[in-house]
Amino acid sequence: MAEFAALGRPRSETARVAVLRAVDDLLVEIGYSAMTMKGIAERAGVGRQTVYRWWPTKAHILVEACADDARGELAFVVRDDPVGAITDFLVALTEFLTASPAGAAYRALLGEAQHDAEVGRLVAAADLLAPPARAVLGQVRGRLRGVPADPFAVAELCGPVVLIVMTGATPPSRLALRAHARRLAAAWS
Amino acid sequence: MAEFAALGRPRSETARVAVLRAVDDLLVEIGYSAMTMKGIAERAGVGRQTVYRWWPTKAHILVEACADDARGELAFVVRDDPVGAITDFLVALTEFLTASPAGAAYRALLGEAQHDAEVGRLVAAADLLAPPARAVLGQVRGRLRGVPADPFAVAELCGPVVLIVMTGATPPSRLALRAHARRLAAAWS
Amino acid sequence: MAEFAALGRPRSETARVAVLRAVDDLLVEIGYSAMTMKGIAERAGVGRQTVYRWWPTKAHILVEACADDARGELAFVVRDDPVGAITDFLVALTEFLTASPAGAAYRALLGEAQHDAEVGRLVAAADLLAPPARAVLGQVRGRLRGVPADPFAVAELCGPVVLIVMTGATPPSRLALRAHARRLAAAWS
Amino acid sequence: MAEFAALGRPRSETARVAVLRAVDDLLVEIGYSAMTMKGIAERAGVGRQTVYRWWPTKAHILVEACADDARGELAFVVRDDPVGAITDFLVALTEFLTASPAGAAYRALLGEAQHDAEVGRLVAAADLLAPPARAVLGQVRGRLRGVPADPFAVAELCGPVVLIVMTGATPPSRLALRAHARRLAAAWS
């Protein structure tokens, strides 16, 4: 089966990786709003046009840069105890949002989504939070019969922690998260 | 009782109101990120320096412009039934976040807070969500003995709705919110 | 015999002197173009409006500030020898233009006159160079019968030195000026 | 023979010419002091940065814009008669300073040089007046043995006319200039 002929010089993998790497670094070093397309290109040692050719905005680069990391960091381990499983996930989520570069990227993107509907769609499509959350919910659903249907299931699980982190409060301790997990289990039993 | 002598020309109330009004309008018309200090000044018919004299960033103006509105729109009516009270609040919150100009401002500010720590502090200080939420929680606490302490009480109440709205999902119906309220009541009983 | 009654508060001599003084200082310290009405007012410890009330531009202040000084520094001593008299005047003129604050003011004003016709008229009206020059020419006219009529007399006397100084060449020595004076005397004999 | 590789997009000749042209026009239309870098860029249909990239101040643009014109307008024709040659040059100089756009530029630059030493050096380096003057002096030196050495030769030739023009007096007639030329010839014979 014939592929489309690849005319001209093929895309440089070196450049692609350098840009993603530069975005990761810059996000940590100077923050989302101080990050510019110009700065990214320079940091990556790449022409400006090369960045614009493959990504229309810094949000798009950021999504590509952090999607894999995000999913990895929220992966969960099987746990027999529902409250324990929920607690583990919430701790991982808190850690992710407050301490991980990928989490910082996610917060920045969710923030930008409030300013720019296009970024909103992008973040919604990337769907970084829901899959890991649904994995936990699926595991728990055997023991807890009242787990709600999808929009609310994920929201009830993640929403409180996300709100706490985004409003800048001190991140909750494992103890507090365990108590929260117990209340969720009660609500869903 | 002696007042401090007012040296020089006093601040123009006209200019102050014109700027707040312009920010309100522009947020609705062109959105947060397209809004510029230059544009605000021009729309308000005010010198650029006058804007900078009183507010360092557009986020500061927005906080001043929407704080009062926000509090008003989330004010709640006393309700005997806990689930009903929670439902009413959640409906008002959803309405606020998705349909009101002040809510749009709040979302923009919460978004900007993820990019700029200074704005984060500002939004935290303005504390727009917590007081109305605490009012509901206070009323409900008589019937429900398990309402948690403060960081989580507000977060469990508002977090799921805020997350749903911020991720761009279709806003929940009153029915879905009532079911969510019932689960909250169960968790807190 | 009755004067017109001076209604209201009389003009503050303190303020007037402070402004003139400030202009003198600032010209030396930061130069003409860096000098602003705002800066003058602040340096003089005077309200901005007070400056604008009495002088429309910094050029007007400068003329008032340096006119007396200028005339003083170019005053000449009677001298029997025509070449000596001319030489003395040219040395004084060179000194004035290159080393004196009043001379710096004169150069700045003559410069500004090339940009702004209103300042041109002002400088022409102040007529700082011509009277001292005419004094020398008057004294010399007894011995030299060919001294030309007015526009050219002053111009031939002062023009070469002024041009040399304004084009930034190294100021001429007394010897060179004496030779120049001898040529002038030859031309006018 | 290898040239240096031209990295990046080459400078736009169109933009360069448009700016020089805009400066020429604006000087005539609104004068030196009303001319702004912003206005020049807009008039030239050029980005502001493009102007700043190649010229630090409007004085630098003006020098580049008028240097060639200036030299052309002061070019002289060979003349056997020394007084006639000097007269011709003085008439051309007067014409240049009072009626030509390039002359207006020269006056503005000489004026600005009194405010800003950097512009002073620039104007001195451009050296617009001296070469044509020296051409005349060279021609005349055969007949007149007393023509002085360089700083004064040019100054005695041009200074009186320049001073008359810069102080805003009515420009001298050809008759007056011829008389002045005769006195110069006498001084230098």
Place this chain on the structure above:
DNA sequence: GCTTAAGCGAGACGGTACGTCTGGTCTTACT
């Protein structure tokens, strides 16, 4: 081995917002 075609780094282009500065004007209370 030559042609064709697209990607590459570099950097200038026309725009425009930034935050600061000054220009002039005005509005206070005080003298």
Place this chain on the structure above:
DNA sequence: AGTAAGACCAGACGTACCGTCTCGCTTAAGC
């Protein structure tokens, strides 16, 4: 009515980034 203070509207300053463009060069595939 003049004064110092200082806010007002207006707009230029020089810088930074936007997204586009034009260079010469590189790197492939197809002839």
